[in-house]
Structures are given as C-alpha cells and as structure tokens.
Amino acid sequence: MKRIKKLINHIISRVNVNLRPMGLDVEQVVKSTIDYGKLTEAYAYYALSIDHPIYFRFRESNLGGSYFLGKCDVDRSIVLRSDIRGDELKTAGTEVDFGGVTTELYRDEVIMVVNSFLFKTLVHNHSRNPEIPELFRIQNTVSMHYANIHGATIEGAYLGAFATADLSQLHNCILGNYCYVQAGDLSKVCIDPGRIWIKADNKYEFDYRYPQATLEKYISWDQDGELVGLFADFLKGRRSDFLPVYDSLSDTFPVWVPENAFVSRYAVVKGDCVIGGNCLVAQRAYIENSVLGTGSNAQENSFIVDSRFAGLVVVAHGGKLVHSNIGEKVFIGFNSFLHGTKDNQVSVGAGSIVMPHTIIHASEPIDIPDETIVWGYVTKQSDLETQSMSLAAFAKGKAFNIGDMSFYGDGAAFIRDFQNRVEHILVENGARYDGNSESRGHAQRTQYVSYNLFQPYLSGEKQGMFPTIIVDDD
Amino acid sequence: MKRIKKLINHIISRVNVNLRPMGLDVEQVVKSTIDYGKLTEAYAYYALSIDHPIYFRFRESNLGGSYFLGKCDVDRSIVLRSDIRGDELKTAGTEVDFGGVTTELYRDEVIMVVNSFLFKTLVHNHSRNPEIPELFRIQNTVSMHYANIHGATIEGAYLGAFATADLSQLHNCILGNYCYVQAGDLSKVCIDPGRIWIKADNKYEFDYRYPQATLEKYISWDQDGELVGLFADFLKGRRSDFLPVYDSLSDTFPVWVPENAFVSRYAVVKGDCVIGGNCLVAQRAYIENSVLGTGSNAQENSFIVDSRFAGLVVVAHGGKLVHSNIGEKVFIGFNSFLHGTKDNQVSVGAGSIVMPHTIIHASEPIDIPDETIVWGYVTKQSDLETQSMSLAAFAKGKAFNIGDMSFYGDGAAFIRDFQNRVEHILVENGARYDGNSESRGHAQRTQYVSYNLFQPYLSGEKQGMFPTIIVDDD
Numbered sequence: 001m002k003r004i005k006k007l008i009n010h011i012i013s014r015v016n017v018n019l020r021p022m023g024l025d026v027e028q029v030v031k032s033t034i035d036y037g038k039l040t041e042a043y044a045y046y047a048l049s050i051d052h053p054i055y056f057r058f059r060e061s062n063l064g065g066s067y068f069l070g071k072c073d074v075d076r077s078i079v080l081r082s083d084i085r086g087d088e089l090k091t092a093g094t095e096v097d098f099g100g101v102t103t104e105l106y107r108d109e110v111i112m113v114v115n116s117f118l119f120k121t122l123v124h125n126h127s128r129n130p131e132i133p134e135l136f137r138i139q140n141t142v143s144m145h146y147a148n149i150h151g152a153t154i155e156g157a158y159l160g161a162f163a164t165a166d167l168s169q170l171h172n173c174i175l176g177n178y179c180y181v182q183a184g185d186l187s188k189v190c191i192d193p194g195r196i197w198i199k200a201d202n203k204y205e206f207d208y209r210y211p212q213a214t215l216e217k218y219i220s221w222d223q224d225g226e227l228v229g230l231f232a233d234f235l236k237g238r239r240s241d242f243l244p245v246y247d248s249l250s251d252t253f254p255v256w257v258p259e260n261a262f263v264s265r266y267a268v269v270k271g272d273c274v275i276g277g278n279c280l281v282a283q284r285a286y287i288e289n290s291v292l293g294t295g296s297n298a299q300e301n302s303f304i305v306d307s308r309f310a311g312l313v314v315v316a317h318g319g320k321l322v323h324s325n326i327g328e329k330v331f332i333g334f335n336s337f338l339h340g341t342k343d344n345q346v347s348v349g350a351g352s353i354v355m356p357h358t359i360i361h362a363s364e365p366i367d368i369p370d371e372t373i374v375w376g377y378v379t380k381q382s383d384l385e386t387q388s389m390s391l392a393a394f395a396k397g398k399a400f401n402i403g404d405m406s407f408y409g410d411g412a413a414f415i416r417d418f419q420n421r422v423e424h425i426l427v428e429n430g431a432r433y434d435g436n437s438e439s440r441g442h443a444q445r446t447q448y449v450s451y452n453l454f455q456p457y458l459s460g461e462k463q464g465m466f467p468t469i470i471v472d473d474d
Numbered sequence: 475m476k477r478i479k480k481l482i483n484h485i486i487s488r489v490n491v492n493l494r495p496m497g498l499d500v501e502q503v504v505k506s507t508i509d510y511g512k513l514t515e516a517y518a519y520y521a522l523s524i525d526h527p528i529y530f531r532f533r534e535s536n537l538g539g540s541y542f543l544g545k546c547d548v549d550r551s552i553v554l555r556s557d558i559r560g561d562e563l564k565t566a567g568t569e570v571d572f573g574g575v576t577t578e579l580y581r582d583e584v585i586m587v588v589n590s591f592l593f594k595t596l597v598h599n600h601s602r603n604p605e606i607p608e609l610f611r612i613q614n615t616v617s618m619h620y621a622n623i624h625g626a627t628i629e630g631a632y633l634g635a636f637a638t639a640d641l642s643q644l645h646n647c648i649l650g651n652y653c654y655v656q657a658g659d660l661s662k663v664c665i666d667p668g669r670i671w672i673k674a675d676n677k678y679e680f681d682y683r684y685p686q687a688t689l690e691k692y693i694s695w696d697q698d699g700e701l702v703g704l705f706a707d708f709l710k711g712r713r714s715d716f717l718p719v720y721d722s723l724s725d726t727f728p729v730w731v732p733e734n735a736f737v738s739r740y741a742v743v744k745g746d747c748v749i750g751g752n753c754l755v756a757q758r759a760y761i762e763n764s765v766l767g768t769g770s771n772a773q774e775n776s777f778i779v780d781s782r783f784a785g786l787v788v789v790a791h792g793g794k795l796v797h798s799n800i801g802e803k804v805f806i807g808f809n810s811f812l813h814g815t816k817d818n819q820v821s822v823g824a825g826s827i828v829m830p831h832t833i834i835h836a837s838e839p840i841d842i843p844d845e846t847i848v849w850g851y852v853t854k855q856s857d858l859e860t861q862s863m864s865l866a867a868f869a870k871g872k873a874f875n876i877g878d879m880s881f882y883g884d885g886a887a888f889i890r891d892f893q894n895r896v897e898h899i900l901v902e903n904g905a906r907y908d909g910n911s912e913s914r915g916h917a918q919r920t921q922y923v924s925y926n927l928f929q930p931y932l933s934g935e936k937q938g939m940f941p942t943i944i945v946d947d948d
Contacts, residue, residue: 040924043723043927048929048930048931048932048941050931050932050933050934050935050936054941059948246723247722247723247724248721248722248723249517249720249721249722249723249927250721447933448931448932448933448934449932450514450929450930450931450932451927451929452926452927452928452929452941452943453517453723453925453926453927453928454926454927455522455924455925455926456522456924457522457524457922457924458522458524458922458923458924459524459921459922460524460922461524462524467522467528467926467945467946467947467948468944468945468946468947468948469926469943469944469945469946470942470943470944470945470946471941471942471943471944472941472942472943472944473941473942474533474941474942
C-alpha cells in the first residue's frame with residue numbers, strides 16, 4: 001500500500017499549504033477517516049447513457065464505491081463512496097453569462113477533481129466559474145461525510161460533515177459541519193458549523209445559526225475522529241440494506257416502476273412502496289414503506305421512510321424523512337431531517353419550502369400549513385413561531401430577525417428565486433414530462449443506462465490504487 | 475443498432491475477401507450466430523493482477539461476456555462470451571528463437587484482435603510468429619462456438635465449432651468443426667471436420683479422422699444455423715448454472731479452497747467437491763460432485779462432473795468429464811469428451827495421454843491402463859484396440875496405421891513432446907508450487923485479482939457497441 005499512502009500524504013500537503021495559514025491542519029481528520037483495509041473493497045462505477053456526453057479519465061487515484069456520470073477527470077485524488085453526477089454539465093457552444101458578459105464554451109464542460117479527498121460527498125454540477133467555464137474544478141480540497149458540492153470552483157477548501165457548498169465558489173475556505181453556504185465567490189472565509197447562509201449581492205441575505213449544543217446532538221466527532229450523533233446513528237442502521245444492491249448485477253426492481261419514472265438499480269426500495277409516474281429515485285436513495293406521488297424525486301443520499309408524498313415533491317440530496325406527510329410541490333432542502341413517529345407525524349402543506357439543513361424532530365405532531373417557509377430546529381408546533389413564516393409574509397419583509405435567523409433585502413425575490421429553482425429541478429428531473437421529447441428530464445433520459453465497473457489492485461505496492469482508466473465515446 | 479450492423483458487415487467483408495477465393499462465405503454463419511437482442515446483455519471483464527502486465531484498449535467493438543487478462547487490444551471486432559487469457563504473453567526483452575535465429579522483444583507482447591468475430595472462443599497465447607513477435611494477432615477471422623486459439627498469427631481464418639488451432643499460424647485457412655491442428659505455419663489449407671492433425675517438420679506427423687456420421691451425432695448445424703448435437707445438449711443443460719455467478723459481485727466460494735489453490739469466482743462449483751492444494755480452477759470451468767487431487771487443473775470451458783482425479787491431472791480447455799476416474803498426471807486434451815455413467819465409468823490410468831478431441835462415450839465400463847495414449851472415438855473397451863497404444867509401444871513406432879489413425883516419424887519424440895508440454899502446463903499453472911516464489915504459477919499468482927467490468931450502450935444508434943475503453947498501469 002506504499003503508493004496509496006504516498007497519495008494520501010500528497011493530498012494532505014496540497015490542502016494544508018492552502019489551509020494552514022487559516023489555522024487548519026487536515027492530516028488527522030483525513031487519516032482517521034480512511035480505513036486502509038476498506039480501500040480495496042468497493043468498486044467505482046461509471047454510468048453510460050446515450051443522452052450524456054461520455055468521457056471518463058482517472059489516474060493515480062482511489063475511487064472506491066463512487067459513482068460517475070458525464071465527463072469526469074480525476075487525478076491524484078481519493079473519491080470514496082461519493083456521487084459525481086455530471087448530468088447538468090454544459091456542452092460545447094453553450095453561451096454562459098457572468099454578470100452581463102457572455103462567452104461561449106469551446107468544449108464540453110468536465111468535472112475535474114485534483115489533489116482532493118472526497119468522502120461520501122455528493123457533487124452535482126452547477127458551475128459559476130468565469131475563470132474556465134469548461135472546467136467544474138475541485139482542487140486541493142477535503143470534503144467529509146455527506147457534504148454536498150453544487151458549485152465550483154472549490155479550491156483549497158475543507159467541507160465538514162453534512163456541509164453544503166451550493167452554487168458557490170470557494171477559494172481557501174473552511175466550512176464547518178452542517179453549514180450551508182450559497183453566497184457566490186468566497187475567499188478565505190470560515191463558515192461556522194450549523195450556519196445557513198444565503199447571500200445574493202444587492203438582493204438579499206439570509207442567515208441562521210444552529211445553537212452549538214443542538215448541533216452536537218446530531219453531528220459531532222468522537223475522540224477517534226469517528227462521526228457520531230443522531231445523523232450517524234440514523235445512517236448506520238440502514239447501511240447494510242445497500243450491500244445486496246451493490247453485490248448484484250441483475251436488473252430486477254423490488255417495486256413496480258411506471259414507464260416514465262426512473263428508479264436507479266443502486267437505490268434501496270423496501271417494504272410497501274408506490275412510485276408515481278415521472279418520479280426520479282436516484283442511486284443511493286432509500287425508500288421504505290412510502291408513497292411518492294407523480295413527479296416527485298428522491299435525490300442521492302435521501303431517505304424516505306414511512307412517509308406519504310403528494311406530487312412534485314423534491315427531496316434534495318441528503319434529505320431524510322420519517323413518518324412525514326408532504327403536500328404537493330414541497331421542497332425539502334439538502335440534508336434536511338424530518339423525523340416523525342407513528343404518533344407524532346410531521347406534515348408539510350403544499351407549496352412549502354423546507355430550507356436546506358432544517359431539522360424537524362417531532363416530540364409531538366407537527367403541522368406546517370401550505371405555502372410556508374421553515375428553517376432551523378423544530379421539535380414542537382410552537383417552535384414554528386420563530387422558525388417559519390408564510391411565504392406571503394416573508395415576501396413582504398425587507399429586514400427582520402426572528403429567533404436565530406436574520407434576513408435583509410428583498411423577501412419577494414428570495415422566495416421567487418427558491419420557487420424558480422424548485423421548478424427548474426422538477427423540469428430537469430423529468431417531473432414535467434408530457435410525452436414530448438423536449439419535456440424529457442433525468443427520469444426519462446436515464447431509462448437506458450449501463451455501467452462500467454472498476455476495481456483497484458488488490459495486493460502489492462499498488463494495493464488500493466486504481467489503474468489509469470479512460471472511457472471515451474470516440 | 476445501426477453501428478453494430480455496420481460493424482458486422484465490416485467484419486464479414488474483411489473475412490470474405492480472404493476466404494471467398496477458397497469457396498467460403500461467412501455471412502450466413504455469422505448472421506445466424508449473432509442474436510441482436512442479446513448483444514447488450516452481458517458485460518466484458520478485465521482482470522487486474524499485479525503479476526500480469528496491464529494494458530487494455532478496445533474500440534468500435536462488442537465484447538459481451540468476454541474475459542480479458544494481460545495486454546489486449548481489440549479493434550472493430552465482436553468478441554462474444556470468449557476468454558482472452560494473456561497470462562503467457564512475453565515481456566519486453568525476452569529473447570525468442572525462430573529456427574535457431576534469435577531476436578529480442580522490444581516491447582511487451584500484446585494480444586491484438588482486429589476485424590474479427592470470436593464466439594465463445596478461448597484464446598490462450600503462445601505465439602510462434604516471427605513476423606512481429608510483439609503481437610499475438612488475430613485478424614480478419616471468424617471463430618465459432620468453443621473453438622480454441624493457442625497459436626498466432628491467425629489471419630483470414632475460419633474456425634468451426636470446437637475447432638482448435640494449437641501453436642499454429644494460419645493464413646487464409648478454413649478449419650472444420652472439431653478439427654485440431656498443430657502443424658506450424660499454414661497457408662490456404664482447409665482442414666476437414668474432425669481431423670486431428672499434428673505435424674512437426676522432420677520429426678513426426680499424426681493424423682486421425684473421425685467418421686463423418688459419428689461426428690455429426692456430436693456436432694452439427696441445423697437448418698437455422700444453430701449448433702446442435704450431443705455437445706450442444708451437454709452444454710445447454712448447464713448454462714443456467716453460470717447465471718448467478720455472473721450476476722453477483724460477491725466473493726464467496728461454495729467450496730473450501732486451500733491457500734495455494736485458485737478457484738475463479740467465475741467458475742461454477744456445485745454439490746460435493748474437494749479442491750486439492752495447488753489446484754487451478756479457471757473461469758468458466760464447471761465442477762460438480764467431484765474431487766480434484768493436488769495440483770490438478772480445470773481449464774476454461776472444462777466440465778468435471780461426478781469424477782475423481784488423482785493429483786496433477788490436466789484438463790485442457792473445453793475438456794468434459796462425467797463419471798470418470800483419472801489417475802495421476804493424466805492429460806485430458808482440448809475439447810475431449812469422457813462420458814461415463816454411474817454403472818459404466820471411464821477410468822484412465824496414471825501417466826496416460828488423452829489426445830485432444832478424443833471422445834470416450836461409455837456404453838460399458840472403460841478401463842484405460844497406465845501410460846497409455848488414446849485418441850479418436852471409443853464407446854466400449856474393445857475400441858481401445860484400434861484407438862490407443864501403450865506409450866512404450868508408441869514410442870518405438872516409426873510409421874503405422876491403426877484404425878483411422880496414421881503416424882509417421884519419431885514416436886518417442888512425439889510422446890516426449892507431449893509429456894514435456896504437460897509438465898510445462900503443470901509448472902505454469904502452479905501445480906509444482908513448493909512455497910518458493912520461483913515455483914509460483916497461475917494458481918498462486920492470480921490469488922489477488924480484481925475485475926473491471928464493461929457494459930455497452932443500451933439504446934440508440936450505438937446500442938450494442940461499447941465505448942472506447944483504455945485501462946493502463948501507468
């Protein structure tokens with residue numbers, strides 16, 4: 001395993017030269033996360049679809065358990081059990097606009113991961129990088145358990161567990177556990193754990209901070225550098241359900257899937273489930289005893305247990321729902337956690353927005369009315385007073401503090417931007433498919449997908465390293 | 475499927491420009507063999523082992539269900555359910571001798587398949603090609619069910635079902651069903667079905683011809699171009715046992731495997747089996763209710779059912795044994811068929827040579843003494859009078875006809891060459907492993923093998939085509 005140890009030290013040194021000036025040394029966190037014995041266990045898989053450009057190259061890397069789609073280039077990196085899903089990469093000739101200035105892509109956009117360690121990270125591409133719009137670049141970066149990377153460039157960054165970098169570019173930044181940032185181009189900032197920060201220049205700024213003690217119940221590290229807390233417990237109990245899915249190459253589904261819906265063969269579907277038309281159930285989604293109404297989607301790392309969805313519900317990456325009843329066109333943001341019980345159900349009314357990184361952990365029945373925006377930490381109905389507003393009231397606001405949240409700017413624009421994004425996600429995922437090929441989305445376009453599977457060397461100096469692999473459409 | 479149809483026509487045209495002058499048109503045989511619906515079903519797999527040079531490139535091809543090891547390059551070919559096993563490819567710097575003239579390989583030898591259709595074909599490399607010793611080349615060739623290619627170059631050739639080209643080079647040759655040829659450099663010859671022809675210039679020549687009617691019971695084509703006969707029936711009944719093996723990615727073996735033995739996870743092991751130390755059970759071997767003594771090997775496409783082996787038994791590619799008791803260091807040649815029943819067992823004594831393409835189909839118990847060479851078609855004990863000799867008697871012979879066999883030349887050299895080859899196979903396969911690393915063979919060297927799995931496009935114009943794929947050690 002000489003080569004992989006050298007690689008790990010290489011990555012640590014490249015990240016540390018960027019982050020040590022900010023006071024962070026990633027050596028311990030990386031080394032305590034990597035289990036050398038497990039580096040040879042899982043295969044990487046590259047999805048082949050005629051509706052996505054094909055190009056995959058990786059060198060000097062370990063990619064165990066990771067999924068790739070679209071054009072991807074991985075060099076001197078460790079990408080473990082991650083999802084690199086490039087289905088919104090732009091193609092050559094696309095005109096992109098940066099603050100009113102436009103330029104045309106001279107070749108297809110490629111996700112590029114260099115000198116980085118990504119662990120159970122979800123990368124879904126939406127590049128806002130004017131430097132090289134042809135590259136969705138993640139470089140010199142350490143990203144921990146269930147972090148989400150939606151924007152690039154990410155250079156010299158550390159993302160804590162369940163952190164989300166959404167549409168942002170980061171240069172030499174530190175993101176604490178469970179923080180969410182959507183704030184454009186950031187350099188040398190350090191985002192506190194549990195901070196939810198959305199900022200659009202000259203438009204609005206939303207800021208919420210979890211109380212530290214609350215956060216630690218859900219996410220923290222023990223003295224061995226192991227992720228602990230209620231989120232880890234939740235995931236641990238369900239991990240073994242994925243084993244048969246990854247051990248089998250057969251294409252049988254445990255549920256009836258309507259013609260225009262898509263259930264990845266790398267999803268878990270357990271118990272009594274109903275999947276509606278135009279639904280999308282991505283790889284690593286987990287559905288148990290639940291109903292997904294027409295056009296709903298369960299994105300990567302989402303868990304939907306004992307729950308009922310009306311149509312057009314979007315569960316973003318890492319959203320978890322137990323005993324929840326969700327109305328039409330509700331958005332469940334990244335890494336949100338809606339945890340009811342049989343007696344204390346969580347209900348969310350139609351048109352509502354559950355902000356990214358919201359925790360609703362019901363100690364009594366929780367009922368969120370239609371057209372509500374909710375954020376933060378909710379355990380009982382009365383918590384909603386300081387952690388939700390009607391969309392209409394929010395849209396009227398210009399500057400307010402409520403509980404641990406502050407907002408400044410154009411409330412109407414904020415709500416509108418969210419609603420537009422939800423509609424965009426629904427369209428992209430195929431929820432609006434009406435039989436015409438222009439309305440096809442991921443659910444329809446990934447109907448015919450095959451996989452190329454890659455394993456590493458199992459012994460010798462290169463144990464744990466993958467060979468150089470190139471897959472090309474040519 | 476436009477592209478794959480174009481590819482098929484391309485291959486047919488390249489083979490036909492070579493073989494039409496000899497009176498053969500391969501169009502019908504190729505088109506009736508390819509099942510378009512099945513072209514997307516199976517994956518290709520490339521074995522990764524630190525003990526074998528890694529380089530795999532393929533372009534414009536379908537490789538469904540095929541296995542590759544070592545350096546391989548496939549271009550504009552259809553290689554279906556075949557084994558391309560390059561574990562004896564020579565490395566750069568190896569000195570090779572062609573009739574007393576030596577030259578050194580300037581780079582690692584590569585198996586190269588171009589403009590060819592190989593169906594269930596076994597390619598195991600032993601190149602005798604002075605033109606470019608760096609290339610084990612199969613070009614403009616059609617090779618049918620369970621043919622064996624052991625020598626190269628093969629250019630502009632047609633190999634019928636169960637045909638074997640052993641150590642030979644062929645240029646514009648036609649090999650009939652179940653013929654076996656080991657005769658050096660051949661051009662523009664047509665080998666009759668069921669002819670077993672071994673020729674070493676200035677040394678010896680062995681020639682046996684199956685009666686046409688006998689052969690047709692075992693191998694023939696029906697009016698739809700489907701392979702029929704007793705061999706096809708035998709294989710058909712066992713095909714479904716391989717499905718779970720190919721559908722699963724887990725590494726559990728249904729039998730205890732001693733530390734220095736190797737059982738491929740792509741082999742079938744059924745019922746009550748014992749695998750001895752230093753044994754090699756290759757992918758696509760099939761073992762049922764049988765005992766393999768120390769150092770025995772079951773090569774690709776071999777079937778061993780209700781049989782008992784002493785140590786050091788070699789079952790070459792495609793050998794099939796039912797209710798057979800095999801003594802120490804017996805060689806069962808390519809595609810031989812030893813079929814006993816519970817009451818009519820086939821016994822072969824120690825040190826015996828069962829020639830390639832021998833059929834022993836017992837209608838009564840058959841007992842072959844130690845140190846015997848046997849060939850041809852045997853159904854009862856008395857058949858052995860014309861289809862076997864003691865090694866000692868054969869070694870004394872200079873020229874004889876016996877039954878349908880004729881031999882001229884140095885009998886002792888013939889026997890010695892066979893025995894040397896058996897010993898070479900045992901050494902190569904690791905049967906002689908004694909704990910020292912120099913005595914390691916395939917059984918020990920392939921202990922730590924992982925696989926890269928490739929699937930084709932599932933829809934559109936490219937349906938059935940694989941993308942360009944390169945795997946490199948670099």
